Amino acid sequence: MLKKIGVVLVFLAIFVVMLMFTRLNPGMIEVDLAVGTFETSVPIAFTVAFVAGWLFGVLCLVAYVIRLVNERRQLRKSLRLAESEVSSLRNLPITDAD
DSSP, X not given: OHHHHHHHHHHHHHHHHHHHHHHHOOOEEEEEOSSOEEEEEHHXXXXXXXXXXXXXXXXXXXXXXXXXXXXXHHHHXXXXXXXXXXXXXXXXXXXXXX
């Protein structure tokens, strides 16, 4: 419950900052990309840059999570093998040292 409230507050804060930024910067800028040039407002350009950076961060996080899931799967497999080995060693008959 507290986590949901925190997420809502963060989104609300971002929205308020975005509104303030839009009011303070009403001008237009020219964006020159390798494939062409176009003119857009400052808030839209910053919003697109923010979203692109956020998506790149999420993509990097997904790659990291996939790596962790793969490592977890390998560790579980190793654990099962080790437990199986310990179980088989426990079932061996005890030989006397006579």
